[in-house]
Amino acid sequence: REILKYPQIESITLVDLDPEMTRIFSSNSLLTALNKNSFLDPKVHVINSDAFPWIDQSDESFDFIVIDFPDPTNYSVGKLYTTTFYRAVARHLSDQGFMVVQSTSPMFARDSFWCIAETLKQSGLKTYPYHVYVPSFGEWGYVLAGTHEYLPPTSLPSGLRFVSTATIPALFQFPPDMSPLPVAPNHLNDQVLV
DSSP: OOGGGOTTOOOEEEEESOHHHHHHHHHOHHHHHHTTTGGGSTTEEEEESOHHHHHHHOOOOEEEEEEOOOOOOSHHHHGGGSHHHHHHHHTTEEEEEEEEEEOOOTTTSHHHHHHHHHHHHHTTOEEEEEEEEETTTEEEEEEEEESSOOOOOSOOOTTOSSOOTTTHHHHTOOOGGGOOOOOOOOBTTBOTTO
């Protein structure tokens, strides 16, 4: 729904493991009202697959990749937060592409947040950790990553309620209780994050 607000978007590929989830978000009237029928938009291509093998099999290139997995509470999900996975994903970024990774809470899971940031960095990417207050989750963190420097936008779409070009720099600043920690990266054969 949010990505489709940008008219210059040509195509969106959604990879989700569970076909029942994508079916229900395509057909349940309460959910289609929430997502404004975005799953039925012709620009959206749904692929029901495990992202870990799918990324190795795909030959597509993307300008922006959103990685929004559940928190890594077991090794099956933890593999999606490893240097192996992030290197595979990075191979699919266009020259000016970026990825953003849901990275838990830098307040309530500080070690985990900075482990994810370090894992992305150890994967050969330039990283830009940031945080926002999400009413349903609390203080939440993300890591923007790419092969080149990130420059904050000088303009944003109209109608945004919570962010402006003036507030963007504050997203990348961390107070002492959420500041970086020295942590090891998460590897496929040594999932310290889990």
